[in-house]
Amino acid sequence: MSLNKTGKAAVRREPLTDTQLLMTITICIFFAMYAIAMLTLGGGFLRPQQVFDLLNDNAALIIVACGLTVVMIGGGIDISVGGVIGLTVMSCVMYLNNGGNIATAALMAIGIGLAFGLLHGFLVSYLEIQPFIVTLAGMFFARGATTMISVNPQKVTHEGFKALMKSKIEIPWLGYTAKNGNLIPARMEIGVIIALCCVLLIFLILKNVRHGRNLYAVGGNQQSALMLGINVKRIRFLSYVTSGLLSGIAGFVFMMHTGAGNATNAAGAEMNAIASSIIGGTLLTGGVGNAIGTFFGVLTLTTIKKIVVTSGLKDPWWQSITTGAMLCFFILLQSVVLSRRGKKRSADAAKS
Amino acid sequence: MRKAGKASWKTGGIGQLMIPLIAVGLLILFNLIRDPSFFSIHTTPGNSGGIVLTGNLISIINGASELAVLAMGMTLVTAACGGQDISVGAAAAIAGSVFVRVLKTPDVITGGTMILAFASCCVVAMLFGAFNGTLVAVFRIQPMIATLILYTCGRSIAYWINGGATPTVSSPIINAIGSYIPGVPIPTPIFIVLAVGILLALVFRFTNLRLYTQSVGINQGAAKLNGINSTMIKLLSFIILGLCVATAGCIGVSRLSLINHETLLLDVEMDAILAVAIGGNSLGGGKFRISGSILGAYIIQMLTITLYAMKVPSTNVKAYKAIVIILLVVMGSPVVKKKIADFWKHLRGSHPASVGKEAA
Amino acid sequence: MQEETVLSMRGICKEFPGVKALQNVDFTLRRGEIHALMGENGAGKSTLIKVLTGVYTKDAGHIQMEGTEGEANIRSPQDAQNIGISTVYQEITLCPNLTVAENMFIGREAGLLTHRKEYEKKAEQLLKNLNIPARARQELSSCSLAVQQMVAIARAVDMNCKVLILDEPTSSLDEKEVQMLFSLMRDLRSRGVGIIFVTHFLEQVYEVCDRITVLRNGELVGEYIIQDLPQVQLVAKMMGKELDETIEIDASGKKNTPTGETVYEAENLSSSEAKPFNFKISRGEVNGFTGLLGSGRSESVRAIFGADRVTGGKVRMNGKQVRISRPIDAMKNGIGYLPEDRKRDGIIADLSVRDNIILALQVMKGFFHPMSRSEMEKFADEYIHTLNIKTASKDTPVGSLSGGNQQKVILARWLLTHPEYLILDEPTRGIDIGTKLEIQRLVLKLAEENVSVTFISSEIEEMLRTCSRLIVMRDRKIVGELTGDELSQTNIMKTIAGGEKQ
Structure with missing residues (x-):
């Protein structure tokens, strides 16, 4: 077709990939939204603590959203994550209250998540069962098992863990001066550090580790990936294991934030995580997305909720209605952007 | 090719119903061994006079009504779009709210208000169906993502329609729909499912809905080149699902004579998708069998009732359900089927003689 | 002979439910040869290739590879790759969402990390060497299909494979690209690679191949040195009967004489993919659109059928103006369309x-x-x-x-x-010779029954046999129309290449 292209090759910067484009859009919208909130609503939005609050409240969501991003890039879905968080929290709380220690509890959280991940991965990739059904069953099982442990809410009584919950990282230079003249430093929970580490780690794995790149190939075109010599089954298996593992970690982080086990813990976390991933530019069809985008997806999703509350729409239904409206906006935006790009590309190909 | 070569030579015919039928058989067998009186049907005096039938069998068939209706619509959407609508529970809550809202407007509920209420609830549900359908068919968004929007905010919209309350409606007509028509010993929802089923069967008989839906689901491009308007077919499937949602919402409201946006048909979307899958339909779209999905709905309900009968607390039912689901889908998995077939071959020690001559 | 053998397959059997796809097939590939694997559709070529590459597991038989002790155990494409068997398929088997460089190196890296920079450099070098118009960091989906195919070949070339399988690689390439591919194949042959070449184009086989193995109905017919097997005999071996039916059709070919009455007429018809063009066809006429791949021949007939978005122009059926903007309109006006990609x-x-x-x-x-x-x-x-x-x-x-x-x-x-007017876009592509002839005969029979037919094919002789008028396209424009005595292979070639200059 076109040989004339090669000449320019060396100097030309490559156009953004779909992943980069969608992520950039989200990040821009997030900052624009936040800036508008600062200007019009002022108050809390002017303080850095607002960002830290968002992070503190949603550390667990960030972690599971990363897990979902991994699964979705591979072309799958995992709707068990909320249930696994609930089960992890409940088991760990009961264990701690019955005289367990923190390190073992953490291992237990990871173990539970990993067990779910391994089972999902095996059923989906080696027995070729539809991921939606497998992880749906996983969710049912986790929720049912949670109520088997305890139907009533359980509070952590373990002293060491309570201390761990209370310990926060203080950043004085991002603080503000209260009315009485005291400096109140910005506070960040330990869970946020864990969450940020997860985001960074997943981002790097997807970018630079062989299995990460293979995952994009599997999500982009499974049959091709197989022909290219990629062990598709193992890669898909690993994606579910990752998601399960991250759910376990998220469970522990969730417990560090709330300090209580409850049958309805993290209810709907899976859909929030999926929504965050989508807003962050992950496509459910697979092959597109990354962890940084997802991170901003979570921030965008939770910021809008905060804005709704702050701006005086006090009725209980407004939060989720605006969330829905925003989701709709992002989904349509992606659809339009991608289809326009598709058209432009085929036109380019025709020209050459 | 690989799809056709491996899977489709088996689908079609009664083969698709094998797994659900085996599941029904096993459940019946299990219950008979556990407690032979499980299936006994009693006659008891009903609330509204007359004698009504009760028993586990009746509560299974009655209790699965909403699910069966939704599963029918879900099968169509799955077949045409290759994805599922996860907003049916939320949409049913909206439909139910509209139903109650219209019913509450006049002082006395007459047959006329009932029809008006049901009609407006259908219209609203179809509009929301059309919204989902537009996102899927026109904007080419995957169904699960598109319906995630309504899933997120649907129950809040229902709450908003009710003005932040959970209103009750009481009327003999509502009772008649939700439980028994005076003088008829069988619960009314069973008749509603029957009516919806017959209606759908008539639609399949007198239109090309099945052929069009399957064509669009299997190969949209080819369907388009044969003059099929795939956008319309997908939209239509969502609108039909909307009607099913309205029906299910009204049954749900009538049972309790109240609308609770939080709990009405909670998690029913998961069960409906499950019913479609258990019925042997591919969640990737294409060929479908409505009867399989209906069977799937009854299997789910039978399982629930069995667990209740075994004194499993209702909050724990989900865990057992999960185990049975996994067992079912593992049995239905092509990989496992192949392994079992190989094992049989190995046992018999010889290859069965092949019949066809035609090369692939 | 034995020491040169790089791959030998003995007694391969493969059965699908109801179908014996391969029965006791032998195949031998020697170092530094291009070996054509021929057979009609359903003869078992694809199955044999897929057994060799581990996509299917064989039911019986032995495979031996040079450099591998004893029986080669190939259970997945990865196994095949590891022992030096690379494959380029007809359909692009690369990932559209990755870059060109990643597509060339993914699935064959060792270690935990990917070395992106290094791979990009290597890929750039390789693309340059093989003269492929793509950039290493470009997303694959932004390349044309032909370029994607070449990237796949570049990948295989770089793997230093001992056996390279090319499964119908030329179907989506134009003449120039085919020649580039052939020179690449000859280059690889001289380096000692054994190449298995699967194609339906007989001329191409005689142009580059050294040896031919013919399969029929899942059984081995024989292995021949190319000089010993004239084209006619090859066809006979593939079909399992001596035939001169091709000649028979040739004789009846020019018979379709249109009655003169115009059935379909388009004036300045254009679509989102096709530039405005004029076209008409008479009752009982067989005409053809020809031109290189991408010349706009398929796009034009798609516009006639309303398969793409129609953007302008007037259409008349039997003299009456009609509006055809969707396939259903065309169908209702008596037009049928058999698409290019089955x-x-x-x-x-x-x-x-x-x-x-x-x-x-x-x-x-x-x-x-x-x-x-x-x-x-x-x-x-x-x-x-x-x-x-x-x-x-x-x-x-x-x-x-x-x-x-x-x-x-x-x-x-x-x-x-x-239909009154039937459009057949590449009806004979990728199908066996027997069926090809059947379809050609059918076209002529339809014309006798007063159906107008537009016939598109990549094989010019086929069009010469069936069409009484040829429309030649280049760069999405109609550049010539040939009828009667003008219809000859050289004339067409000239017109395609730019005949108006002479």
């Missing part, structure tokens, strides 16, 4: 042969007028019989039929609508 646009794989046959007619009857079961059965039986479609039953999913039979099902679908 798998993507033609068959509805999971539906039965019966449903596939009646589909178009059913759609024309309308959503609210379904045919009765007995009517469907009757139509299906009729066309399965007339077109000699080989299928186990009417209920068999069409996807499990061989390529040629699938094509016949689509033909049946359109014949059933009794």
Whole structure:
């Protein structure tokens, strides 16, 4: 077709990939939204603590959203994550209250998540069962098992863990001066550090580790990936294991934030995580997305909720209605952007 | 090719119903061994006079009504779009709210208000169906993502329609729909499912809905080149699902004579998708069998009732359900089927003689 | 001989439910040769290749590779790659969402980390060496199909494979690209690579190959040195009978004489993919669109059928102006269209042969007028019989039929609508010679029955045999129209290449 292209090759910067484009859009919208909130609503939005609050409240969501991003890039879905968080929290709380220690509890959280991940991965990739059904069953099982442990809410009584919950990282230079003249430093929970580490780690794995790149190939075109010599089954298996593992970690982080086990813990976390991933530019069809985008997806999703509350729409239904409206906006935006790009590309190909 | 070569030579015919039928058989067998009186049907005096039938069998068939209706619509959407609508529970809550809202407007509920209420609830549900359908068919968004929007905010919209309350409606007509028509010993929802089923069967008989839906689901491009308007077919499937949602919402409201946006048909979307899958339909779209999905709905309900009968607390039912689901889908998995077939071959020690001559 | 052998397959058997795809097939590949694997569709070529590459597991037989002790155990494409077997398939088997460089190196890296920079540098070098117009960091989906194919070959080349399998690599390439590919193949041969070349283009086989192995109905017919097997005999071996039917068609070829009455006429017709063009066809005429790949021939006929978005122009059917903006409009005006890509646009794989046959007619009857079961059965039986479609039953999913039979099902679908004007875009592509001849004969028969046919093919002789008028396209424009005595291979070539200059 076109040989004339090669000449320019060396100097030309490559156009953004779909992943980069969608992520950039989200990040821009997030900052624009936040800036508008600062200007019009002022108050809390002017303080850095607002960002830290968002992070503190949603550390667990960030972690599971990363897990979902991994699964979705591979072309799958995992709707068990909320249930696994609930089960992890409940088991760990009961264990701690019955005289367990923190390190073992953490291992237990990871173990539970990993067990779910391994089972999902095996059923989906080696027995070729539809991921939606497998992880749906996983969710049912986790929720049912949670109520088997305890139907009533359980509070952590373990002293060491309570201390761990209370310990926060203080950043004085991002603080503000209260009315009485005291400096109140910005506070960040330990869970946020864990969450940020997860985001960074997943981002790097997807970018630079062989299995990460293979995952994009599997999500982009499974049959091709197989022909290219990629062990598709193992890669898909690993994606579910990752998601399960991250759910376990998220469970522990969730417990560090709330300090209580409850049958309805993290209810709907899976859909929030999926929504965050989508807003962050992950496509459910697979092959597109990354962890940084997802991170901003979570921030965008939770910021809008905060804005709704702050701006005086006090009725209980407004939060989720605006969330829905925003989701709709992002989904349509992606659809339009991608289809326009598709058209432009085929036109380019025709020209050459 | 690989799809056709491996899977489709088996689908079609009664083969698709094998797994659900085996599941029904096993459940019946299990219950008979556990407690032979499980299936006994009693006659008891009903609330509204007359004698009504009760028993586990009746509560299974009655209790699965909403699910069966939704599963029918879900099968169509799955077949045409290759994805599922996860907003049916939320949409049913909206439909139910509209139903109650219209019913509450006049002082006395007459047959006329009932029809008006049901009609407006259908219209609203179809509009929301059309919204989902537009996102899927026109904007080419995957169904699960598109319906995630309504899933997120649907129950809040229902709450908003009710003005932040959970209103009750009481009327003999509502009772008649939700439980028994005076003088008829069988619960009314069973008749509603029957009516919806017959209606759908008539639609399949007198239109090309099945052929069009399957064509669009299997190969949209080819369907388009044969003059099929795939956008319309997908939209239509969502609108039909909307009607099913309205029906299910009204049954749900009538049972309790109240609308609770939080709990009405909670998690029913998961069960409906499950019913479609258990019925042997591919969640990737294409060929479908409505009867399989209906069977799937009854299997789910039978399982629930069995667990209740075994004194499993209702909050724990989900865990057992999960185990049975996994067992079912593992049995239905092509990989496992192949392994079992190989094992049989190995046992018999010889290859069965092949019949066809035609090369692939 | 024995020491040169790089790959030997002995007694390979493979069975699918109801089908013996391979029965006791032997195949030998020597170092530094280009070996054509020939056979009609359904002969078992693809199956043999897929057994060799680990996509299918064989039921019986032995495979030995040079450099591998004893039996080569190939259970996945990865195993095949590891022992030095690389494959380039007809369909692009790369990932569209990755960069060109990643596509060239993914799946064969060792270690935990990817070395992106290094790979990009290597890829850039390789693309340059092989003269492929792509950039290493470009997303693959932004390359044309031909370039994607070449990237796949570059990948295989870089793997220092001992055996390179090219499964119909030339189907989507134009003449210039085919020549580039051939020089690449010769280059690899001189480096000692054994190449298995699967193609339907006989001329290409005689142009580059050293040896031919012929399969038929899943059985080995024989292995021949190219000089010992003239083209006619090759065809005979593939079909299993001596035939001079090609000549027979040649003689009857020019017979279709149009009655002069115009059936279809387009004036300045354009679509989102095709530039404005004028075109008309008379009753009982067979005409052809020719030109290189990408010249706009398929796009033009798609515009006639309303398959792409029509953007302008006037259309007249039998002198009356009509509006054709969607396929259904065209169908209602008596136009039928057999698409270029059978798998993507033609068959509805999971539906039965019966449903596939009646589909178009059913759609024309309308959503609210379904045919009765007995009517469907009757139509299906009729066309399965007339077109000699080989299928186990009417209920068999069409996807499990061989390529040629699938094509016949689509033909049946359109014949059933009794079109006045039938467009056949590459009806003979990728199908066996027997069926090709059947289709050519059918076209001529249709013309005798006063149906107008537009016939598009990449093989010029085929068009010469069937068409009485050829429209030549280049760069999305009609550059010439040849009739009568002007119809000759050289004339067409000249016109395609830029005849107006002379």
